[in-house]
Amino acid sequence: MEDLPDADTPPTDMPPRYHTGRLPNSKAGDGKPRLLLMGQRRSGKSSISSVVFHKLPPGETLYLETTTHIKKESMHSFMDFQVWDLPGQFNYFDPEFDVENIFDEIGALIWVIDAQDEYLEAIGRLNQTILNLQSRYPSINIEVFVHKVDGLSEDYKSDTFRDIIQRVQDELSDHGYENAPVSFYQTSIYDHSIFEAFSKVIQKLIPQLPTLEALLNSLCAACRIEKAYLFDIMSKIYIATDTSPTDIGSYEICSDYIDVVIDISEIYGWDRPAEEGKKELIETGNNDAESLITMERKGNNYLYLREINKYLALICLMGDDSPQDKKSIIDYNVGVFQAALKQVFPRADREQLQPE
Numbered sequence: 001m002e003d004l005p006d007a008d009t010p011p012t013d014m015p016p017r018y019h020t021g022r023l024p025n026s027k028a029g030d031g032k033p034r035l036l037l038m039g040q041r042r043s044g045k046s047s048i049s050s051v052v053f054h055k056l057p058p059g060e061t062l063y064l065e066t067t068t069h070i071k072k073e074s075m076h077s078f079m080d081f082q083v084w085d086l087p088g089q090f091n092y093f094d095p096e097f098d099v100e101n102i103f104d105e106i107g108a109l110i111w112v113i114d115a116q117d118e119y120l121e122a123i124g125r126l127n128q129t130i131l132n133l134q135s136r137y138p139s140i141n142i143e144v145f146v147h148k149v150d151g152l153s154e155d156y157k158s159d160t161f162r163d164i165i166q167r168v169q170d171e172l173s174d175h176g177y178e179n180a181p182v183s184f185y186q187t188s189i190y191d192h193s194i195f196e197a198f199s200k201v202i203q204k205l206i207p208q209l210p211t212l213e214a215l216l217n218s219l220c221a222a223c224r225i226e227k228a229y230l231f232d233i234m235s236k237i238y239i240a241t242d243t244s245p246t247d248i249g250s251y252e253i254c255s256d257y258i259d260v261v262i263d264i265s266e267i268y269g270w271d272r273p274a275e276e277g278k279k280e281l282i283e284t285g286n287n288d289a290e291s292l293i294t295m296e297r298k299g300n301n302y303l304y305l306r307e308i309n310k311y312l313a314l315i316c317l318m319g320d321d322s323p324q325d326k327k328s329i330i331d332y333n334v335g336v337f338q339a340a341l342k343q344v345f346p347r348a349d350r351e352q353l354q355p356e
């Protein structure tokens with residue numbers, strides 16, 4: 001890390017600006033990239049957005065009412081984005097809907113399929129939607145959540161997953177779209193899988209991801225960290241991790257630790273008013289922010305957490321080779337990491353693009 005004070009920004013035609021709340025696909029000026037949640041009725045769309053973005057306990061989704069109109073919500077976090085929950089009963093390519101308004105400029109379309117239900121009709125509609133979109137908006141990422149897998153046996157779960165992928169891919173190749181940007185995830189609101197899937201969806205929209213990963217790799221190598229995650233604290237989505245294999249177990253440990261931090265800061269935290277005359281800095285690399293740093297032993301692992309700013313936290317997972325002795329080295333290197341983040345998202349650029 002010491003050799004890496006100036007991180008290279010990957011070559012790109014566009015100025016880096018997602019950290020101002022704009023993702024690359026978003027309409028210049030509106031500042032809010034859009035994620036669309038689509039799928040059949042009762043497939044679980046509102047539950048997903050309530051659990052991930054509003055911390056609704058999964059059991060309480062049983063009482064959610066059917067969505068009858070397009071529900072638009074703005075999320076304010078590391079980046080501002082909109083989540084649109086589209087009721088399952090309409091065909092959005094009908095002339096009565098303003099197709100352009102719905103699909104123009106979206107970051108990703110998340111299609112939710114209820115794996116516990118008959119899914120052939122859902123796949124038919126998904127295929128139709130993908131084909132419609134491919135001709136008009138070929139670059140939209142289509143993310144298929146094979147959802148509610150919690151109630152299924154391991155065998156049934158993987159058979160269903162494979163069957164759905166096969167049916168979608170067959171239909172696409174029949175129409176000559178072998179390389180359509182479609183990805184599949186197994187999800188449930190009753191475990192961490194829904195957060196993991198959302199993390200991957202969001203990461204695809206971050207152009208500087210390779211740089212963030214390279215920085216996290218260097219940090220891990222310098223401090224013998226097993227796994228490092230850069231978390232969005234509010235949603236528990238991780239926006240980057242090092243490139244060593246990710247297992248859901250390490251994500252779960254880190255995500256539970258974030259919960260503890262949130263609970264404690266809800267009790268002891270308070271709002272800091274912005275200093276007079278100064279705009280509040282909400283961006284990556286704001287190391288003027290008060291920062292919480294902790295290191296704790298969890299079973300055979302040590303967990304190191306450092307708040308990067310109001311929205312982001314770095315969490316590292318280490319083995320038992322006395323990392324406590326190395327805490328000062330880790331602190332130092334994480335400080336270098338934070339400085340490098342600032343190079344990736346220079347402050348001048350942030351201020352210039354900060355909405356008034």
Ligand SMILES: Nc1nc2c(ncn2[C@@H]2O[C@H](COP(=O)(O)OP(=O)(O)OP(=O)(O)O)[C@@H](O)[C@H]2O)c(=O)[nH]1
Nearest residue numbers: 042043044045046047061062066067088148188189
């Ligand atoms: N077992 C299980 N049930 C789930 C899961 N996610 C959602 N559900 C249940 O599925 C039912 C329907 O969820 P909703 O979120 O209302 O579905 P929706 O897709 O928004 O439905 P509409 O508003 O009618 O379009 C609720 O009873 C949820 O509790 C899951 O991961 N596992």
